[in-house]
Amino acid sequence: MQTMQWPRPSDEANTELMMTDYPDEDEPAGFAGLALRPELLDALSNLGYEEPTPIQRESIPPLLEGHDLLGQAATGTGKTAAFALPLLNSLTLGTGDAGPGALVLVPTRELAEQVSQAVHRYGRGLGVRVLPVYGGQPIGRPLHALKRGVDVVVGTPGRVLDHLGRGTIDLSGVRTVVLDEADEMLDMGFAEDIEAILDQTPTERQTVLFSATMPPRIDAIARQHLREPVRIQMGRPALPPGELPKVRQSVYFVARTHKAAALGRVLDVEAPTAAIVFCRTREEVDELTEVLNGRGYRAEALHGGLSQDQRDRVMGRLRSGTTELLVATDVAARGLDIEQLTHVVNYNVPSAPEAYVHRIGRVGRAGREGSAITLAEPREQRMLTAIERLTRQPIAIENVPSVSDLRTRRLELTRASIEEKVADDDLDRFRGILARLTEERDLETVALAAIKMLHEASGGDGDDVEIPSVARGNRDKNRDQGRRWDDSRKDDHRGGPVRGRPARAGSARLFLGIGKRNGLRPQDMVGAIAGESGLSARDIGAIQIADRYTLVEVPEPAADMVIAALRRATIRGRKATVRRERPMH
Numbered sequence: 280m281q282t283m284q285w286p287r288p289s290d291e292a293n294t295e296l297m298m299t300d301y302p303d304e305d306e307p308a309g310f311a312g313l314a315l316r317p318e319l320l321d322a323l324s325n326l327g328y329e330e331p332t333p334i335q336r337e338s339i340p341p342l343l344e345g346h347d348l349l350g351q352a353a354t355g356t357g358k359t360a361a362f363a364l365p366l367l368n369s370l371t372l373g374t375g376d377a378g379p380g381a382l383v384l385v386p387t388r389e390l391a392e393q394v395s396q397a398v399h400r401y402g403r404g405l406g407v408r409v410l411p412v413y414g415g416q417p418i419g420r421p422l423h424a425l426k427r428g429v430d431v432v433v434g435t436p437g438r439v440l441d442h443l444g445r446g447t448i449d450l451s452g453v454r455t456v457v458l459d460e461a462d463e464m465l466d467m468g469f470a471e472d473i474e475a476i477l478d479q480t481p482t483e484r485q486t487v488l489f490s491a492t493m494p495p496r497i498d499a500i501a502r503q504h505l506r507e508p509v510r511i512q513m514g515r516p517a518l519p520p521g522e523l524p525k526v527r528q529s530v531y532f533v534a535r536t537h538k539a540a541a542l543g544r545v546l547d548v549e550a551p552t553a554a555i556v557f558c559r560t561r562e563e564v565d566e567l568t569e570v571l572n573g574r575g576y577r578a579e580a581l582h583g584g585l586s587q588d589q590r591d592r593v594m595g596r597l598r599s600g601t602t603e604l605l606v607a608t609d610v611a612a613r614g615l616d617i618e619q620l621t622h623v624v625n626y627n628v629p630s631a632p633e634a635y636v637h638r639i640g641r642v643g644r645a646g647r648e649g650s651a652i653t654l655a656e657p658r659e660q661r662m663l664t665a666i667e668r669l670t671r672q673p674i675a676i677e678n679v680p681s682v683s684d685l686r687t688r689r690l691e692l693t694r695a696s697i698e699e700k701v702a703d704d705d706l707d708r709f710r711g712i713l714a715r716l717t718e719e720r721d722l723e724t725v726a727l728a729a730i731k732m733l734h735e736a737s738g739g740d741g742d743d744v745e746i747p748s749v750a751r752g753n754r755d756k757n758r759d760q761g762r763r764w765d766d767s768r769k770d771d772h773r774g775g776p777v778r779g780r781p782a783r784a785g786s787a788r789l790f791l792g793i794g795k796r797n798g799l800r801p802q803d804m805v806g807a808i809a810g811e812s813g814l815s816a817r818d819i820g821a822i823q824i825a826d827r828y829t830l831v832e833v834p835e836p837a838a839d840m841v842i843a844a845l846r847r848a849t850i851r852g853r854k855a856t857v858r859r860e861r862p863m864h
Contacts, residue, residue, distance in 0.1 A: 350513075436476060439476055529652055581606070581608075629662075713725065792857075
């Protein structure tokens with residue numbers, strides 16, 4: 280393991296993050312050697328944790344020493360415990376109704392709940408009081424808890440800032456601040472909210488920042504708010520020659536009109552144990568869920584339009600095996616860890632390369648193998664190039680399975696089913712039937728008939744038709760000549776005049792009765808829409824903020840869903856009128 284202090288601005292030659300190797304096998308093992316409180320060690324033992332993961336082994340010691348830390352680690356590496364255990368270890372408990380001693384900022388309510396539950400489990404023996412705060416929850420419960428006093432607050436930036444504005448939360452006693460999934464929070468437009476929150480915390484606090492990717496914006500935040508941090512980047516262990524990575528990445532180019540059929544074809548061939556299919560909007564999630572159920576899959580939708588109880592029930596069915604496909608938006612599926620998950624499918628190319636990294640992190644967790652599949656239209660080649668540049672890994676181009684490929688795969692599944700039954704020990708009761716069938720027919724004919732019946736019962740050859748191939752262009756040329764992703768985003772969400780001219784093709788313009796007088800900023804709109812509706816920041820068009828109102832363009836198919844989501848939400852601490860813009864006469 281190698282660590283470096285944050286370089287001076289003039290030390291440009293050393294600005295690359297150092298790679299962290301996996302520890303040697305003869306290094307001391309176990310949590311006992313990490314100088315944690317006995318109560319925390321007991322909690323880890325009761326939870327069945329025996330060995331710290333690499334990110335935990337490298338992060339916990341410097342955090343216990345009080346250093347700030349900048350960590351890059353993929354999801355599923357155990358980074359929640361990496362910051363939660365030192366945080367709990369340093370808490371001063373028994374301070375009555377004083378404000379929290381630690382604050383953890385996360386991008387979504389799902390992750391807020393997940394981190395809060397983890398902190399509660401680790402700190403149970405210490406009697407730690409943990410409170411999650413996020414949009415969409417009844418305001419009464421967190422208000423009562425804050426009045427009684429809490430030790431750790433885990434929240435989304437928008438809701439924490441809302442509490443600060445109400446005067447219901449006091450961060451003056453915070454000793455540790457954690458920014459978890461920092462790149463995702465920036466993508467959702469929370470940069471200024473984070474700045475405002477950090478300004479309300481003591482300057483001598485300990486600051487911890489974890490991110491799956493390290494774009495320049497993360498560097499800027501770290502330089503401004505972290506003091507000579509220890510920097511850690513987890514490297515993957517070297518693979519033996521000829522061995523494939525644990526996450527197999529592939530892309531299928533297909534026209535939009537054939538995308539649903541292509542998805543079904545790929546799923547038929549891949550036969551995942553459990554899979555998440557990522558979509559851009561709630562509407563797309565609901566439509567695709569119906570299509571997949573019509574094809575015989577056990578699919579369920581997961582998006583921001585569901586209550587927390589509904590989401591919990593969906594996740595329970597997926598974990599129990601009752602459901603095999605989860606069709607979800609990015610916001611709903613953030614931070615999920617499903618042990619039996621084998622495949623992640625991008626029904627559309629993600630609108631930001633960083634989102635791709637987070638999505639495929641759902642598989643290949645804790646050393647498990649998995650597959651990441653993307654369905655792309657030819658026009659999305661530039662985005663794929665940006666993803667490859669960020670991940671520094673090529674994405675293999677595959678051909679959509681043909682009818683012949685599909686039929687071959689179905690025959691293989693039939694054979695596998697028969698081999699499984701051959702191993703059963705209760706076959707003797709069928710010997711009488713076999714004897715009667717073979718009185719006038721030979722055994723081979725009877726066996727073939729039984730195989731045919733089983734094959735047809737499981738779907739048979741069906742009436743599938745070929746899915747036409749599409750031109751993919753020259754991706755190598757695109758890699759060399761494509762613009763940098765950050766440059767391609769520089770004109771997004773500009774505040775130029777939009778009223779009086781038609782919305783861009785395929786978009787709808789929404790009117791919100793909130794504007795500059797309410798302190799509204801473009802990033803507030805982007806964060807509210809992305810956080811509540813599941814749209815990505817890239818899907819949101821031009822934004823115009825006037826004194827008393829705001830106009831924003833969103834994709835036409837998602838307009839009604841966005842309106843419904845924003846009507847339920849609070850923006851800058853208030854409810855706003857939301858409707859389609861009325862035409863000017």
